Amino acid sequence: DGGITQSPKYLFRKEGQNVTLSCEQNLNHDAMYWYRQDPGQGLRLIYYSQIVNDFQKGDIAEGYSVSREKKESFPLTVTSAQKNPTAFYLCASSAEGGFSNQPQHFGDGTRLSIL
Amino acid sequence: AQSVTQLGSHVSVSEGALVLLRCNYSSSVPPYLFWYVQYPNQGLQLLLKYTTGATLVKGINGFEAEFKKSETSFHLTKPSAHMSDAAEYFCAVTLDDTGRRALTFGSGTRLQVQP
Numbered sequence: 036d037g038g039i040t041q042s043p044k045y046l047f048r049k050e051g052q053n054v055t056l057s058c059e060q061n062l063n064h065d066a067m068y069w070y071r072q073d074p075g076q077g078l079r080l081i082y083y084s085q086i087v088n089d090f091q092k093g094d095i096a097e098g099y100s101v102s103r104e105k106k107e108s109f110p111l112t113v114t115s116a117q118k119n120p121t122a123f124y125l126c127a128s129s130a131e132g133g134f135s136n137q138p139q140h141f142g143d144g145t146r147l148s149i150l
Numbered sequence: 151a152q153s154v155t156q157l158g159s160h161v162s163v164s165e166g167a168l169v170l171l172r173c174n175y176s177s178s179v180p181p182y183l184f185w186y187v188q189y190p191n192q193g194l195q196l197l198l199k200y201t202t203g204a205t206l207v208k209g210i211n212g213f214e215a216e217f218k219k220s221e222t223s224f225h226l227t228k229p230s231a232h233m234s235d236a237a238e239y240f241c242a243v244t245l246d247d248t249g250r251r252a253l254t255f256g257s258g259t260r261l262q263v264q265p
Contacts, residue, residue: 125193125194139196143191
């Protein structure tokens with residue numbers, strides 16, 4: 036079945052440590068997205084990529100980094116500069132990005148906590 | 151700047167009662183509109199979308215939504231609530247926001263269904 040796979044489901048970070056969240060899709064979608072979800076705040080866009088080797092900052096990119104070397108993969112690194120990383124992270128993809136009527140498909144998320 | 155407002159962070163209904171979840175948006179151009187549902191510790195699942203054409207949109211699980219341009223609204227309804235409808239619901243819009251083209255989500259409405 037086609038879909039989006041996020042791993043791990045739960046992740047713990049120590050102070051000063053970088054961690055990387057994995058996101059893989061086999062939907063052959065061009066666009067991929069990372070969101071952060073905090074209680075009562077909905078989803079906030081961290082980074083998005085409309086095509087391989089290109090990505091753009093979202094609303095809350097500080098303390099995060101991404102790469103898009105392959106169409107199917109869009110890993111997110113939470114760096115030590117992100118002082119409040121505890122959240123639920125969601126990866127999504129869509130057939131095309133931009134001002135599009137294509138819906139986004141979501142993975143099941145990674146819950147990141149600070150040790 | 152674009153915005154999406156979901157009125158009521160929590161809504162409680164009795165099983166069998168009408169479900170009404172409100173969504174209003176601000177946009178200078180006709181948007182594409184989506185409703186998503188999220189069950190605990192999972193990603194978001196598309197319920198329905200409005201792109202063009204008929205303003206009453208039917209989705210999965212008996213939900214529907216009506217796009218009212220004059221009221222800039224896209225409220226979600228279901229005639230009869232089931233216990234399985236208990237979840238968090240997000241309205242999202244694609245707006246022609248210069249410099250960034252991605253979905254903007256409302257802050258979510260948690261639906262509780264009482265037996």
